[in-house]
Amino acid sequence: MVDTSPLTSAVDHFADRLRAAPQSRLQRGAAAEALALAREFARWAQRIEDPGGAPREMPDAGMFAAADQITVAGRDLVVVLTDQAEVTRAVELVAEAQRRAGV
Numbered sequence: 001m002v003d004t005s006p007l008t009s010a011v012d013h014f015a016d017r018l019r020a021a022p023q024s025r026l027q028r029g030a031a032a033e034a035l036a037l038a039r040e041f042a043r044w045a046q047r048i049e050d051p052g053g054a055p056r057e058m059p060d061a062g063m064f065a066a067a068d069q070i071t072v073a074g075r076d077l078v079v080v081l082t083d084q085a086e087v088t089r090a091v092e093l094v095a096e097a098q099r100r101a102g103v
Helices: 005-020 023-049 063-080 084-101
Strands: none
Touching: 005 023, 005 063, 005 084, 023 063, 023 084, 063 084
């Protein structure tokens, strides 16, 4: 069994920081970083669930939805990961995105 709790914790922390960030920070790129990561996680989960299927892109629901989008995409990915190395890589991606977002 794969321990996905580090990924869940990392995603929740990033989402909490986004929710606490001022609008100006979201506008300066924090929301865009979160959306990019959410889209990457969504594509990753889709490739696992439906390897031959056409990927669907997560829509841009606006900067105030970025925290929710990263939470949803992260939780979707948690459900399908089967390798601890994948969990570690996903946690690293969250940390990188959070650093770039400045939150």
